[in-house]
Amino acid sequence: MGIKIVPRYGKSFKDKLYLPAIFAGMKTTMSHFAKNLSDTSNIKTECYPEMKPQDITQRYRGVHRLTHRDDGSVRCVACFMCATACPADCIFIEGKERRDGIDEKMPAVFKIDLLECVFCGGCVEACPCDAIRMDTGIFSFVAKRRKDFVLDKEQLLAHKSFEGEK
Amino acid sequence: MINVIFLILSLFALMGAIGMIMFSNTMHSALSFIVTVMALAGLYALLNASFLFMVQIIIYAGAIITLMLFIIMFLNIREEHAPKEPNKYINMLVVAIVLTPIDYLLFEAFLRMPHIGDFTTKIKNFGDIKMLGDKLFRGWLLPFETISILLLVALIGSIVLARKRERK
Amino acid sequence: MNIILIIVIVVNIIIALLFSLGAAPILVWVERRVAGFIQDRLGPNRCNIAGFRLGGLIQSFADMLKLVFKEDFRAGAIKEKFVFSIAPVIVFASAFLSYMVMPFADDLVIGSQTFVMQGLPINLGVLWFLAFAGLSIYGIILGGWASNNKYSLLGSIRAGAQVISYEASMTLALISLLITYGSINLVDIVNFQGKLLFGFIPAWGVVMQPLAAIIFIVTAFAEANRTPFDIAEGESEIVGGYHTEYSAMKFGLFFVGEYVAMSASSALIVTLFFGGYNLPWLGTATLKEHFSAIMWIIVVALPLLSFLFGRWIVKNNVWPKTDDIRNKETKWLLRMMVLMNMVIIAILAYFLYSGIGVTGTNIAVAVIQVATFAIKLLLMNFVFVWVRWTLPRFRYDQLQNLGWKVLLPLSIANIFLTALVVVGFGV
Numbered sequence: 001m002g003i004k005i006v007p008r009y010g011k012s013f014k015d016k017l018y019l020p021a022i023f024a025g026m027k028t029t030m031s032h033f034a035k036n037l038s039d040t041s042n043i044k045t046e047c048y049p050e051m052k053p054q055d056i057t058q059r060y061r062g063v064h065r066l067t068h069r070d071d072g073s074v075r076c077v078a079c080f081m082c083a084t085a086c087p088a089d090c091i092f093i094e095g096k097e098r099r100d101g102i103d104e105k106m107p108a109v110f111k112i113d114l115l116e117c118v119f120c121g122g123c124v125e126a127c128p129c130d131a132i133r134m135d136t137g138i139f140s141f142v143a144k145r146r147k148d149f150v151l152d153k154e155q156l157l158a159h160k161s162f163e164g165e166k
Numbered sequence: 167m168i169n170v171i172f173l174i175l176s177l178f179a180l181m182g183a184i185g186m187i188m189f190s191n192t193m194h195s196a197l198s199f200i201v202t203v204m205a206l207a208g209l210y211a212l213l214n215a216s217f218l219f220m221v222q223i224i225i226y227a228g229a230i231i232t233l234m235l236f237i238i239m240f241l242n243i244r245e246e247h248a249p250k251e252p253n254k255y256i257n258m259l260v261v262a263i264v265l266t267p268i269d270y271l272l273f274e275a276f277l278r279m280p281h282i283g284d285f286t287t288k289i290k291n292f293g294d295i296k297m298l299g300d301k302l303f304r305g306w307l308l309p310f311e312t313i314s315i316l317l318l319v320a321l322i323g324s325i326v327l328a329r330k331r332e333r334k
Numbered sequence: 335m336n337i338i339l340i341i342v343i344v345v346n347i348i349i350a351l352l353f354s355l356g357a358a359p360i361l362v363w364v365e366r367r368v369a370g371f372i373q374d375r376l377g378p379n380r381c382n383i384a385g386f387r388l389g390g391l392i393q394s395f396a397d398m399l400k401l402v403f404k405e406d407f408r409a410g411a412i413k414e415k416f417v418f419s420i421a422p423v424i425v426f427a428s429a430f431l432s433y434m435v436m437p438f439a440d441d442l443v444i445g446s447q448t449f450v451m452q453g454l455p456i457n458l459g460v461l462w463f464l465a466f467a468g469l470s471i472y473g474i475i476l477g478g479w480a481s482n483n484k485y486s487l488l489g490s491i492r493a494g495a496q497v498i499s500y501e502a503s504m505t506l507a508l509i510s511l512l513i514t515y516g517s518i519n520l521v522d523i524v525n526f527q528g529k530l531l532f533g534f535i536p537a538w539g540v541v542m543q544p545l546a547a548i549i550f551i552v553t554a555f556a557e558a559n560r561t562p563f564d565i566a567e568g569e570s571e572i573v574g575g576y577h578t579e580y581s582a583m584k585f586g587l588f589f590v591g592e593y594v595a596m597s598a599s600s601a602l603i604v605t606l607f608f609g610g611y612n613l614p615w616l617g618t619a620t621l622k623e624h625f626s627a628i629m630w631i632i633v634v635a636l637p638l639l640s641f642l643f644g645r646w647i648v649k650n651n652v653w654p655k656t657d658d659i660r661n662k663e664t665k666w667l668l669r670m671m672v673l674m675n676m677v678i679i680a681i682l683a684y685f686l687y688s689g690i691g692v693t694g695t696n697i698a699v700a701v702i703q704v705a706t707f708a709i710k711l712l713l714m715n716f717v718f719v720w721v722r723w724t725l726p727r728f729r730y731d732q733l734q735n736l737g738w739k740v741l742l743p744l745s746i747a748n749i750f751l752t753a754l755v756v757v758g759f760g761v
Binding site for chain 3: 193197200216217220221223224227228229232233235236239240294295
């Protein structure tokens, strides 16, 4: 492998002097500084805990929720499709027979371990009856103990879509 | 007070000089040399030679020894690279004994200097840059310029020598 | 030894301490906030004591406390413990000492006594700065070497080569300046710059010696190890450079030392090229002559400036959460500003009414000159920060090319040119 000599950019005296280019760069940074100093609201930075992010879209994958049927009961039929699709093995389901005549099967236990979850959205894609969604918009989930990160069926059902229940 | 400072400074100078020849680690030798140079600068300051004091720090401590340290670090000399000196201390002792008459001569000569023990400055602004410049460029211009030419020759010589080696 | 002498000496030392040590946290703050604003970010703005954020300045004190209380970790591979420990001290002490000869104000005359307004009243001036700025390199070299770490050693070798090559150009640029000014004493140099050139341009160094000014400012950046010459740290290539192995307050000393060195460089640049403590067109004599007019100007200008500043505070010093304690700060700041205005104007009004006397004028002029020096110093430090967040780092060979092939010949040519002009025109 030989040495490749790259032709030098800038042949005129002004280019070789460097100082005009340096001052041009300093002018640019100064204009930013002056703009932001005169009015700090020009800065787009959000002071996070006080200002919540406003740019969460419908496609944003937040913490999961279990959707409801029109009568308010759980939509999930415990088909285990989500648990099978899950690459992180974080969904634990126990099915049971459903006797109220709406459907044949429903989950007795539905747990998601958020510490294991990789928020890939695979479970949402896999679900055949639109029973699990990730549209809660919850981007930060905080707890003090490890076991608090394992969400059970009731918690998942209680989560709302960030645009309201649909 | 001045005597105490003088004693401390000369002690540092001597310790640095001894350390420089005693240490087998080159870096340590260079460090003790810094101590000597700085102590000498302090001695110049004690003698009211303020310009000499500054120049000693700027040139010797600031430039020359920095260059030495740089080269030592650049070559990455380790202790195992240093030559073995089995009879180092005996050699030193022998040299010290051999040099004793010369030391005595120096001491005698120093004792017979005029104004011994008189630390008052005879001239106002002694050691100032203006005085020194006046003396150098009015009274001693030829020696000064000769020395600068000598330095220039040494400078060019070193560059020429370095060039020659490169061509091989 | 009389009381006034002691007071003046103590005041001088306190001012020197404030400008060097006290400037460090402020400069850290300036650096971070300016960097934020230049990059369209906010920078540190959250830390507060009872709601007082002072624009984020409190963060610097919090960081200093953190550095003091951190664990002082030393890796087991470090054998040269003494050298390792003394290296940051050398950097800090030499940066600090190099500050001590900067004149903050013209010679102060009280009664029959004249005081030199420097931390150390010696007339070695520029030489003192050169000597101790040159010594600070030992800290970097020894720290890098004693760390027993490849990256640290590389960093200190780079620093050594850089300082040796740039010190030459720096000294030569200085010599052409000294030929112009005819003195190495910084007070003489500043007083020279108080004169007017052709009757209307202030004879500042940057006007008299523009080439030397450029060379000196560039080399001062290199001496202070600031971007674009901070290859000794070069965190993108050699981790942290010479201070990779340092932690806690040992690192803190390197860190503070860098800012003190930067501040000292700025002080020297201001003193040599930007008129030092002189206000443009207003030399010490003019100031003393027209002091009551100056007081009137202050009485009018201070409330106006305070009003503008207050409006800026009201507009920008807000915190998004309305019931937060930080939102009470603006109110208190405005109150304090009004109080300060009232006190200053009351004092000035008293002096305008009763007359200030010769000694009073001298002291007041010294205060104005110290303030001028402080403002100029802050602006120059801002330039250092501004350049850091504008320019990328030099590559090593580019750095040496610039030092030896451009700056050194230019500075030697400048010496010849200056000598020709001085000898030819007998200026």
